[in-house]
Amino acid sequence: MFDQATTLRRLMEEARLPAPFAGAPATLRSFGSAVPSTDKKAPRVITVTGGKGGVGKTLTTANLGLCFVREGMRTLLIDGDLGLANLDVVLNVRADSTLDDVLSGERELKDVIVTGPEGLRLIPASSGMPKVSELGKMQKLVLLDQIECLQDDFDIVLIDTPAGVSKNVQYWAASASEVVLVATPEPTSLADAYATMKVLFQTNNETVFKLIVNMAKSDEEALRVYERLSSVAAEYLQVKVDYLGNIPLCDSVRNSVRERAPYVQRYPFSAASRGVRSLAREILFNSDRPQPKGTMQFFWKRLVSGQHNELMS
Numbered sequence: 001m002f003d004q005a006t007t008l009r010r011l012m013e014e015a016r017l018p019a020p021f022a023g024a025p026a027t028l029r030s031f032g033s034a035v036p037s038t039d040k041k042a043p044r045v046i047t048v049t050g051g052k053g054g055v056g057k058t059l060t061t062a063n064l065g066l067c068f069v070r071e072g073m074r075t076l077l078i079d080g081d082l083g084l085a086n087l088d089v090v091l092n093v094r095a096d097s098t099l100d101d102v103l104s105g106e107r108e109l110k111d112v113i114v115t116g117p118e119g120l121r122l123i124p125a126s127s128g129m130p131k132v133s134e135l136g137k138m139q140k141l142v143l144l145d146q147i148e149c150l151q152d153d154f155d156i157v158l159i160d161t162p163a164g165v166s167k168n169v170q171y172w173a174a175s176a177s178e179v180v181l182v183a184t185p186e187p188t189s190l191a192d193a194y195a196t197m198k199v200l201f202q203t204n205n206e207t208v209f210k211l212i213v214n215m216a217k218s219d220e221e222a223l224r225v226y227e228r229l230s231s232v233a234a235e236y237l238q239v240k241v242d243y244l245g246n247i248p249l250c251d252s253v254r255n256s257v258r259e260r261a262p263y264v265q266r267y268p269f270s271a272a273s274r275g276v277r278s279l280a281r282e283i284l285f286n287s288d289r290p291q292p293k294g295t296m297q298f299f300w301k302r303l304v305s306g307q308h309n310e311l312m313s
């Protein structure tokens with residue numbers, strides 16, 4: 001079988017890269033053996049984004065993650081909000097080492113994973129660390145390679161992203177097989193969700209987005225958000241929006257933030273908890289599961305094909 005390692009080796013040869021791996025961590029130097037073959041079941045990698053700040057990306061990621069664990073999924077969260085990391089705060093876990101230590105070469109990615117509530121695993125970031133877009137090429141490749149090396153240990157990986165649609169967000173979206181947008185009924189959120197789709201379509205050729213409407217006052221209001229977004233997306237971008245469902249506006253969410261506990265744990269019978277549970281089931285059992293892109297392949301191809309490498313520069 002023509003596995004991913006073979007592809008990477010060929011791409012490297014084609015690129016005639018001059019032994020750039022001399023100082024790289026073992027996983028990358030020996031990627032021929034470190035990269036699992038594609039016939040193993042790859043985890044679902046889902047990037048959670050949305051454009052506008054404060055729409056609920058982080059809380060949705062944390063609570064969805066817990067729901068996945070309860071459905072028997074080995075679940076990993078990655079805090080991709082490298083500038084203002086806060087998944088560890090929301091989950092109330094202590095992070096002694098973070099992605100920062102991986103990027104500086106001091107630790108392997110698997111060594112910074114912490115265990116949160118109910119066995120949910122987290123790769124924390126530290127506030128103030130450089131954005132992914134500010135990392136060197138080698139650091140980006142090392143990070144992607146190490147993420148991919150974890151693939152046998154998890155069924156599902158959720159990546160929380162910062163607000164905006166910076167290169168940082170584009171990078172995380174490119175490394176995932178699915179992009180979930182979180183939007184609220186506010187017009188500014190709709191505009192930002194649309195802008196996010198447009199940029200990810202243009203930069204990553206992302207053509208399908210999954211939508212979670214957060215903080216809606218009713219199912220009808222949430223459905224209207226979906227209808228508006230999907231119709232403009234189809235008309236102006238030719239991209240498809242799949243509706244996953246909604247998490248209602250709910251006091252228990254704010255209370256749980258103050259209490260530093262995920263709301264599905266603290267307020268299991270609240271409307272928000274019911275909403276996120278049914279979203280988790282929708283994602284696991286009903287929504288389309290696209291083929292994994294093969295993160296390293298995706299980046300290597302861009303790198304060696306001479307395409308404009310905005311994500312890598």
Ligand SMILES: Nc1ncnc2c1ncn2[C@@H]1O[C@H](COP(=O)(O)OP(=O)(O)OP(=O)(O)O)[C@@H](O)[C@H]1O
Nearest residue numbers: 053054055056057058059163215248249250253254
């Ligand atoms: N369903 C909800 N009902 C009520 N309040 C909510 C709900 N979801 C989120 N919030 C409120 O919105 C705040 C922001 O949520 P969160 O931190 O998850 O947003 P974010 O999109 O990750 O923000 P940022 O862009 O800054 O990373 C929460 O602290 C909470 O008070």
Ligand SMILES: [Mg+2]
Nearest residue numbers: 057058081161
């Ligand atoms: Mg956030």
